[in-house]
Amino acid sequence: MQLHSKNGKVAGLVLGVILLLIVNFLSLVLGYTDLTFHTVIDAFSHFDGSNEHIIIQDVRLPRALIGTVVGASLAIAGALLQALTRNPLASPDILGFNAGASFFIVVALMLFSISSLQATTWIAFLGAMIAGLLVYFLGSVGRDSMTPIKMTLSGAAIAALFGSLTQGLLVMDESALDQMLFWMSGSVQGRELAILLSVLPYIIIGVVIALVIASKINILTMGDDVAKGLGQRTGFVKLVTGLAIILLAGGSVAIAGPIGFIGIVVPHIVRTVVGIDYRWMIPYCAIVGGIFLVIADIGARYVLMPEEVPVGIMTALVGIPFFIYIARKGGK
Template identity: 45%
Template structure:
């Protein structure tokens, strides 16, 4: 598909507008409106609120970008329009590992949470691929989705069982479990940043690889690629992105599924364009969802994981109705 130059420019313009709206909204809007002039008043309560919202804004940008990038990579890696770290069990594996680490091992530091989340995400990814590889034809796109859905359901039930039988762990994890970026400080952002940056660099470096994989393994080998090695590198990127994002903000659904499809509708299917734009649109979506969650039911907040599902389900249904998802 040849991309019209105007469509590519329009996609970046729309992204710029969304970020220009989302960034100040995340800092100034909430249960309490803070006027921008309070930024200049060092002693005002409004400035203290803005400073408290800054790490929340930064975390929203990072988590949204990571989940959308992971979803785009998985859709290219599996050649499956339904592939997403949530649907393929990666987020569920990270969540279960974190809950077990708190309940059984008494883990209490974010640094340890991250390592357990990454281990759980990697284990889930390997398990899904292994299950999908059984039978004829190996790990086909349809079998990967079925295996991922089955594993996600099973692991989610195990996670719920641990939380329901361990009140202390439930108290620790209850807000995190629905997906939230509120109540975080700069330590959370700084701790997760190296893992997210490493995953993003691996994913973006593999954009042309994904374009080659889309042509089929035989042609990829003919072009000098090593499909198995390429898949391992992209898979590692997905584990770093999805596992870290889940550890930092909890399981946030639909970002990785919907955003890459929306981007492809704007700029076509080339991953060298889809992946960078997915990062931006994913970041904007999470920030805007978080802002809406703060103001929709004042004085309480609706967590961002709930709001992304509220937005994601109708958008996903619209894509299905419009036939935007190739292969469905």
């Protein structure tokens, strides 16, 4: 069902925010140690230092907030990539942004022993940028210039390249293998709030950029010739859009590792609700992306109880069939 009126879209946003708050509250309650709603409320209003209150404040609250921010960031980055490349199959993981950021972080941690949160964040941005430039270069060469299928294949090749290099580095250091492999699968478990707070300013900048240029992206999706005919500086718009994608995708990887498929699933879901107007798509992607990842994280706690499945595996279980379906439908 698609919302056509402005009042309907505003109401949908309000409903989405309420649902996001509900799933975040459920994230505080549900898990290996199931808690009551009353216990959660007491943990913030009358903290007594008990195990339950410590679990809520130090473990589950950061986990819920990180899931919300990372889900929103990846969903917005996916929507921007699909507009920039006019490719319905584009997303940060499909086009290699996540793999590039992950590889550079692994290199920094294993070869140079860089552990600073700020340094790791900038290294993730650098990796995402280099991966994006490589994909753009490979997708643009040839007589056909840049086409959606060439971009998808180039992204898959770059993602495979960085993924192979990352696995090769991990094999060289068995002591770090277990810890890094869990991180590489994408997870919000065990992340501290300090990690989120160190990256959050950059993600906020990326979201603000996306909201500011949303109307220009609407014009850009009509094609370069039409956009130029309407007086738009397409090169500048693409550059700014690319900057937002790097901040959002790189920041997400720095926080939670390479979580896949949110950037392709959520924008397609949002289009069925609000259409192709990016002024509405961006905020809707933020809300739906947050809801999607938090729900996936809650499910990851119960699949192999008492062990937990990395949330990246849960998103893949939904995303892979969705990706195949969209590909078979020609992106429609």
